[in-house]
Amino acid sequence: MPPHRARKRFGQHFLIDEAVVDAIVRAIAPTPADTLVEIGPGLGALTMPLLRAVPWLMVVELDRDLAARLRARCDPARLRVVEADALEVDFAAFGTRLRVVGNLPYNISSPLLFHLLDCADRVVDQHFMLQREVVDRMVARPSTPNYGRLSVMLQARYGMEKLFDVAPASFDPPPRVTSSVVRMVPLPAPAVVTVRWAAFASVVARAFSQRRKMLRRGLGDWTAGLDWSGLAIAPTARAEELSVADFARLTDWLVVNAGLRIHPKNQ
Numbered sequence: 001m002p003p004h005r006a007r008k009r010f011g012q013h014f015l016i017d018e019a020v021v022d023a024i025v026r027a028i029a030p031t032p033a034d035t036l037v038e039i040g041p042g043l044g045a046l047t048m049p050l051l052r053a054v055p056w057l058m059v060v061e062l063d064r065d066l067a068a069r070l071r072a073r074c075d076p077a078r079l080r081v082v083e084a085d086a087l088e089v090d091f092a093a094f095g096t097r098l099r100v101v102g103n104l105p106y107n108i109s110s111p112l113l114f115h116l117l118d119c120a121d122r123v124v125d126q127h128f129m130l131q132r133e134v135v136d137r138m139v140a141r142p143s144t145p146n147y148g149r150l151s152v153m154l155q156a157r158y159g160m161e162k163l164f165d166v167a168p169a170s171f172d173p174p175p176r177v178t179s180s181v182v183r184m185v186p187l188p189a190p191a192v193v194t195v196r197w198a199a200f201a202s203v204v205a206r207a208f209s210q211r212r213k214m215l216r217r218g219l220g221d222w223t224a225g226l227d228w229s230g231l232a233i234a235p236t237a238r239a240e241e242l243s244v245a246d247f248a249r250l251t252d253w254l255v256v257n258a259g260l261r262i263h264p265k266n267q
Helices: 018-028 047-051 064-073 106-122 132-138 149-155 197-209 244-257
Strands: 035-039 057-061 079-083 098-103 123-131 158-166 179-186
Touching (some): 018 047, 018 098, 018 123, 018 158, 035 047, 047 057, 057 064, 098 106, 106 123, 106 132, 123 132, 132 149, 132 158, 132 179, 149 158, 149 197
Parallel strands (some): 035 057, 035 098, 057 079, 098 123
Antiparallel strands (some): 123 179, 158 179
16 A cells, blocks of 8 residues: 555644554553553554554544555454544443543544543543643643643543653654643542532533633622532632532532533533
């Protein structure tokens, strides 16, 4: 087959640094019993080393040319290629105890992370390479510049660890930014267990939509009569100052005392 040219519309940057590939595989530490799902296998830089460790692997690839290359290169009994947009794939249908990995396209990384939240209860762990800026937001703590909606939503469901950075020169073509590898492990007891997830998601989204405003203004009529003292939240607090637990208590109060109800389509 002729060489594949990276397609900008798919956000393709192919990993070519074998030392980085080895470091990612060591971080994943695959075993023969694992059910591995790789998102965006590309030219197979990570796919092939993973196949040496497991009897079979499932990959999700949008680019039909890359999907065809992978099918031609590997035994279909060992590599199952799902040719689809990862944002539209029902990962829960792949089974339970999934281990999800991938060099995620920068242009869909945040939407894809939110999409994967829906199947977190079926996942053992996730290892992703993403733009460093996104990973820094994922693991950010309250009252820091990178802390925001993505931080709260993911930390409510996962324990996360930034593992290492990857330089642009490790890719072809090289991106304009540094990448990072992150490990995400679903929490055994999610931080948000007493509230409806849809309500929690809506409160967090609305709070950060006007992050420079105090919560009592940003949330508007939702906070009428709110027991700030009982919730241990300052009336002058801004969204970026609240922890995941603070948002959980706030949502609980709004659901129980203010009758907050969020239809699933408004999540």
